[in-house]
Structure formats: C-alpha cells, structure tokens
Amino acid sequence: MDALTMSVRPDGEWMIIHQCCTCDELSVNRIAGDDNAMALVRLAVKPLRDNSLAHRVLFQL
Template identity: 75%
Template sequence: MPRRANNSSRRTRRTRRPQRHKDVLHRQGGHRRHDFRCVGCRLDVSLDAPGTSHRNHCPNCLASLHVDLRIPGDRAAACRGRMEPLSMSVRPDGEWMIIHQCRSCGELSANRIAGDDNALTLVRLALKPLRDTSIAHRTLLQL
C-alpha cells in the first residue's frame, strides 16, 4: 500500500521515535523460533514481520495465542488460549496497538501492529465502536 505523501505524514515520520528495545527471547535462544499456523484462519505465518522484531499475531485475521506472560517470547503463560482482537488503541506517538483478549482466561494484552497486517481487518477493528450509531448519536446530541 503506498505511503501517504503529504506534509502531515512527513511530520509524524520525522517526530516518531524508533521502536523501544525489547529483549525478545527468541533472539537469545530462549525458545525455538519457528513459523506458526494461525489458530483462527489456519494461515501459515512466517515469523519475519516487517516493522517489528517479534510477530505475535496473524497478519490476516489478527488472532493470537496466549503464550507469553510479560516479556515477548518468554512463553511463561500456562493458558495457551486463543486471543482475539478486541479493540484498537493508539499510543501517544500515533502507533496503533491491538488490544487482544484471551478467550479462555479473559486476560488482555496490547500488541503493536505489524507492517504486513491486513489493512481492511485493522480498519474494521478500529471502526467497531462507530458501527452502532446509537451511542454516537447520543453523544453528538449532548455536545
């Protein structure tokens, strides 16, 4: 998808800070780094993700698996449940974050989007609160 080429994009790209360094454990031999098959759509996903050092969700359906506890790649969670995208959040620097919720234990986690994530699925997730117009209607009436 082509990058936006107007002034606002140049400004945000210049002011955007680089990705925070993370101790991703598969780089240090913490667990075997391997490709995976998505639990939601059965897509075979390679672990090399553009824009992020640690892929943690399927680029097609955005589903994830509850395997890590705090550090990416620590594989410390005993749940192994399926995590489905719940909502979209935005960091102060403009980075989109997917809020995942585990289907089996209800745990929430926030994950950065990757460069090859399905744009239509991302936008559909971001538009979810606005799909039901009753709350938006009530809000606009109150302003």
C-alpha cells in the same frame, strides 16, 4: 486470543487489544507492516458498532 479493538499511543503507534478466550486477560500488541489494512480499519471501528465492547474493554484497562 480474540482481537477486540485498536488503541493509539501518544506517539501515533497503533496497537491491537486482544482478550484471552480462556481467562479473559487483555493484552496489547503493536500492529505489523504486513497486517491487513482493511481488517485493521474494521477492528478500529468495531467499538462504534458495539457499545458494550468499548465499555467492557475500558473498565478492564
């Protein structure tokens, strides 16, 4: 699984969007309390650096 980006639910909970490296299926997982905060911030701003990533993920959802 490759972590693509982050999403925020209406209740404020942050989610990580992953993509399977084999079949390209997307999955969503909640963040954990022991996740690296800096890595999460980098992941959250990743679509701002790579527009093709944001479009690819949005169209698959």
